[in-house]
Amino acid sequence: MVEKIYVTYNDVHKLCQEAAPKMLSIFQPQLMIAIGGGGYVPARILRSFLREPGSPNIPIQAIGLSLYEELPMSHPSNGTTGAVEKIGTRVTRTQWLDLSSLGEMENLVGKRILIVDEVDDTRTTLEYAVKELEKDVEAARAKLGREGEKTQFCIFVLHNKDKKKKGTLPADMMEESRYMAARTVGDVWICYPWEATDIDEHDKLAREQANKTGSSS
Amino acid sequence: MVEKIYVTYNDVHKLCQEAAPKMLSIFQPQLMIAIGGGGYVPARILRSFLREPGSPNIPIQAIGLSLYEELPMSHPSNGTTGAVEKIGTRVTRTQWLDLSSLGEMENLVGKRILIVDEVDDTRTTLEYAVKELEKDVEAARAKLGREGEKTQFCIFVLHNKDKKKKGTLPADMMEESRYMAARTVGDVWICYPWEATDIDEHDKLAREQANKTGSSS
Numbered sequence: 001m002v003e004k005i006y007v008t009y010n011d012v013h014k015l016c017q018e019a020a021p022k023m024l025s026i027f028q029p030q031l032m033i034a035i036g037g038g039g040y041v042p043a044r045i046l047r048s049f050l051r052e053p054g055s056p057n058i059p060i061q062a063i064g065l066s067l068y069e070e071l072p073m074s075h076p077s078n079g080t081t082g083a084v085e086k087i088g089t090r091v092t093r094t095q096w097l098d099l100s101s102l103g104e105m106e107n108l109v110g111k112r113i114l115i116v117d118e119v120d121d122t123r124t125t126l127e128y129a130v131k132e133l134e135k136d137v138e139a140a141r142a143k144l145g146r147e148g149e150k151t152q153f154c155i156f157v158l159h160n161k162d163k164k165k166k167g168t169l170p171a172d173m174m175e176e177s178r179y180m181a182a183r184t185v186g187d188v189w190i191c192y193p194w195e196a197t198d199i200d201e202h203d204k205l206a207r208e209q210a211n212k213t214g215s216s217s
Numbered sequence: 218m219v220e221k222i223y224v225t226y227n228d229v230h231k232l233c234q235e236a237a238p239k240m241l242s243i244f245q246p247q248l249m250i251a252i253g254g255g256g257y258v259p260a261r262i263l264r265s266f267l268r269e270p271g272s273p274n275i276p277i278q279a280i281g282l283s284l285y286e287e288l289p290m291s292h293p294s295n296g297t298t299g300a301v302e303k304i305g306t307r308v309t310r311t312q313w314l315d316l317s318s319l320g321e322m323e324n325l326v327g328k329r330i331l332i333v334d335e336v337d338d339t340r341t342t343l344e345y346a347v348k349e350l351e352k353d354v355e356a357a358r359a360k361l362g363r364e365g366e367k368t369q370f371c372i373f374v375l376h377n378k379d380k381k382k383k384g385t386l387p388a389d390m391m392e393e394s395r396y397m398a399a400r401t402v403g404d405v406w407i408c409y410p411w412e413a414t415d416i417d418e419h420d421k422l423a424r425e426q427a428n429k430t431g432s433s434s
Contacts, residue, residue, distance in 0.1 A: 009226030
């Protein structure tokens with residue numbers, strides 16, 4: 001049986017809070033791209049902690065990428081996870097960037113951009129996101145004739161699963177300053193709170209787990 | 218001094234869980250539009266509870282609307298909220314719909330669409346969102362020549378503030394089946410968890426408040 005780990009909302013909050021100062025000192029992102037739906041919650045939390053006094057919020061663009069497809073199943077009568085999913089082989093876009101609304105951010109050329117998702121599992125989604133974003137940036141750069149300006153992408157995930165990946169990222173994106181996982185875990189089943197059908201039970205399981213391992217997140 | 222109410226992540230989770238069956242039975246949304254950043258967290262949670270067994274997730278489109286502007290301030294040395302904001306008079310778009318990625322949802326004509334935000338404060342943002350979305354739908358409808366198909370918008374917010382509103386919504390959107398606020402509160406300062414600089418202290422204040430009023434949310 002696959003080991004499950006239970007992550008509470010407050011765990012997610014603290015993982016973002018813990019990572020933010022490092023992001024600000026090393027990377028200083030100017031734009032966040034949240035991969036939906038899993039990236040929505042960490043991106044919103046990160047925005048609070050990346051905001052510097054006297055400065056406006058860092059704009060967030062949400063993109064929708066879908067890799068998993070549901071297997072039809074009967075509804076579980078209890079338990080904290082209500083759906084069974086299988087890993088799809090294809091990434092589907094449900095939303096992409098809206099550069100026309102970003103004002104001076106209208107092109108990504110020369111910017112420092114933080115891509116946010118909840119988990120780096122097979123890396124397929126992240127590979128897709130980075131490749132497609134780099135393609136868009138390269139097209140914009142060529143069109144604008146801005147040769148020297150380098151766009152930098154950086155990745156933040158709550159959890160990276162230490163496993164054989166199907167997707168790959170450019171080697172320079174795997175540097176510590178460009179790829180940040182708040183926690184690295186084994187090939188476990190991560191139960192995020194936004195999928196819990198009983199959030200009190202979910203938190204209880206998370207507490208029991210923390211007591212057993214002697215760690216709080 | 219303005220009264221503050223502290224809302225925990227688990228409160229937000231439960232408010233969404235409580236509202237979802239009503240949404241499914243009355244409105245049956247086919248698409249969610251999350252108004253970012255505040256709508257990101259409730260939209261992601263709602264997605265879990267609006268998913269019906271054997272059906273795919275309801276797609277979420279995020280839009281970015283910004284109404285508040287920050288006042289420069291020094292950093293508070295403690296406390297759970299780290300920024301002072303003033304209410305702006307202008308809604309700024311930072312992201313709008315990406316209809317090209319939505320596949321068969323590529324136009325909104327004839328669909329049931331759920332707009333999600335965290336709070337209905339002055340109603341300015343919601344007025345803007347509904348007006349602009351209706352404009353887009355009407356343009357698409359006219360272009361497609363689909364006369365009879367009516368698009369329906371529905372609103373969900375975690376909290377509606379019972380106060381004089383600056384923005385207005387069409388009268389038929391204020392019906393119980395089209396406008397859902399999980400809670401109606403006075404003109405108080407709502408402290409959402411994603412803005413807490415100390416989430417444990419935030420939860421403690423929320424618990425103390427619940428003990429005082431004898432309610433859990």
